[in-house]
Amino acid sequence: MRIERQAALVVLGALIAALPALAAGAAGGGPALGLPPVPVPAHNPQTEAKVALGKKLFHDKRFSSTGEVACANCHDATKAFTDSPLAVSEGIRKLNGTRNAPTVINAAYMKTQFWDGRSPDLEDQALHPFLNPVEMGLKNHDPILKIVRKDKDYAGAFQEVFGKRGDAITMKEVTQAIAAFERTIVSGNSPFDRWHFGGEANALTESQKRGFDLFVNKGRCVSCHRVEQTQAVFTDGRFHNVGVGINAIQDDAPGLAKEFLKAQATLAEVDVRVLSDKRTSELGRFAVSRGFDDLGSFKTPTLRNIAVTAPYMHDGSLKTLREVIVHYNNGGVTKAGERVNDFLSGGIRPLELTDPEIDDLVAFMEALTSPEFAPAPAAAAAGK
Ligand code: HEC
Numbered sequence: 437m438r439i440e441r442q443a444a445l446v447v448l449g450a451l452i453a454a455l456p457a458l459a460a461g462a463a464g465g466g467p468a469l470g471l472p473p474v475p476v477p478a479h480n481p482q483t484e485a486k487v488a489l490g491k492k493l494f495h496d497k498r499f500s501s502t503g504e505v506a507c508a509n510c511h512d513a514t515k516a517f518t519d520s521p522l523a524v525s526e527g528i529r530k531l532n533g534t535r536n537a538p539t540v541i542n543a544a545y546m547k548t549q550f551w552d553g554r555s556p557d558l559e560d561q562a563l564h565p566f567l568n569p570v571e572m573g574l575k576n577h578d579p580i581l582k583i584v585r586k587d588k589d590y591a592g593a594f595q596e597v598f599g600k601r602g603d604a605i606t607m608k609e610v611t612q613a614i615a616a617f618e619r620t621i622v623s624g625n626s627p628f629d630r631w632h633f634g635g636e637a638n639a640l641t642e643s644q645k646r647g648f649d650l651f652v653n654k655g656r657c658v659s660c661h662r663v664e665q666t667q668a669v670f671t672d673g674r675f676h677n678v679g680v681g682i683n684a685i686q687d688d689a690p691g692l693a694k695e696f697l698k699a700q701a702t703l704a705e706v707d708v709r710v711l712s713d714k715r716t717s718e719l720g721r722f723a724v725s726r727g728f729d730d731l732g733s734f735k736t737p738t739l740r741n742i743a744v745t746a747p748y749m750h751d752g753s754l755k756t757l758r759e760v761i762v763h764y765n766n767g768g769v770t771k772a773g774e775r776v777n778d779f780l781s782g783g784i785r786p787l788e789l790t791d792p793e794i795d796d797l798v799a800f801m802e803a804l805t806s807p808e809f810a811p812a813p814a815a816a817a818a819g820k
């Protein structure tokens with residue numbers, strides 16, 4: 437009897453310990469196979485009601501100047517939270533930005549947000565698209581606050597989640613709710629995870645297994661797209677120049693960089709500049725760090741679900757995974773023999789991969805698609 441009661445207490449204890457993970461909303465409770473626990477900041481704990489509110493805000497088109505654009509336009513759940521196949525995003529009045537929309541899946545694990553890391557976390561990141569003239573086009577956040585303070589559903593939800601109503605609701609609560617929703621957009625459990633972390637020998641094809649070996653060894657991909665002992669987010673969270681975009685403007689890059697420094701833009705201004713001016717966009721991490729060795733550097737993106745989010749790179753300039761690997765194989769230029777840029781990362785050198793090896797690497801990356809984002813027949817085709 438006593439033992440039973442103790443056992444019951446242990447079970448209860450385990451349940452309570454599991455609660456944060458459950459609240460984090462990862463499918464099935466804890467983190468999915470291949471993922472670490474979702475980091476949740478102490479100042480913004482996850483609750484189910486907050487996540488539901490954030491989801492509603494993420495899909496609300498009224499928060500754009502034309503009433504046409506929500507976060508979900510460019511981060512569409514049916515397109516693995518991107519706007520694939522667009523090369524660069526399309527905001528209000530079909531205005532184009534300069535950059536390819538990264539997926540929001542697993543953005544919760546990123547140490548910084550945006551291709552150049554100009555935003556420190558999801559809460560801060562969510563402030564920017566609303567005001568960007570080529571994205572949601574608002575002059576300030578007031579129209580959003582007006583809606584959430586008046587709208588009956590929102591008023592009830594903000595009261596329930598934050599205990600606030602009317603003028604007490606600010607962008608802090610709005611962005612906290614959006615970030616909480618984004619922390620539930622996590623996905624692992626790909627065929628690669630089942631094979632590598634789950635020990636399922638047949639989850640990958642022989643070609644995909646060879647591809648992983650190339651990814652780790654000859655291709656040296658893993659030095660930036662990290663795979664750890666028990667999980668893999670496929671990024672080192674750092675910034676590298678791999679020879680995309682900057683190649684086209686490299687002779688002008690130092691001049692552009694100096695001009696940029698002279699303007700002394702604030703980070704909010706950087707947000708507008710890099711998304712509305714193609715050449716400034718190519719400065720990459722430099723626009724944030726102002727260090728010349730960051731010219732043309734961008735954040736290492738995750739490779740999860742990469743097969744369903746074409747085209748690739750910060751500017752969407754590479755159309756297929758094969759093109760990406762050929763670019764690396766050439767040592768950081770898209771066409772063999774082109775001039776390498778002066779600021780190229782030391783980690784990028786010609787790889788001498790053979791054609792069948794390139795096929796294997798592509799096959800490996802196709803094994804990184806989580807089941808919930810795999811197009812119906814493709815899950816089966818992975819076993820070809
Ligand atoms: C017009 C299309 C568009 C809209 C609308 C939009 N985004 Fe984005 N999003 C992008 C693009 C493009 C980037 C990359 C910009 C950059 O890095 O400079 C991005 C980057 C991000 C990132 C960073 C991911 C990473 O790995 O660095 C997050 C998170 C994100 N958006 C969430 C949101 C949220 C939340 C909203 C609504 C408040 C939103 N986006 C609205 C296109 C859009």
Ligand code: HEC
Pocket residue numbers: 651655656657658659660661675676677678679680681733734735736737738739742747748749750751757760761764781783784797
């Ligand atoms: C020196 C670090 C580094 C190495 C090594 C590296 N990558 Fe990358 N990878 C990056 C960075 C940084 C980007 C984004 C670059 C940009 O957009 O300008 C990227 C982008 C990508 C993308 C496009 C992702 C997207 O969302 O658009 C793919 C696919 C990719 N890498 C695969 C590979 C493969 C395969 C290898 C090995 C052959 C490799 N990478 C080696 C840093 C690296």
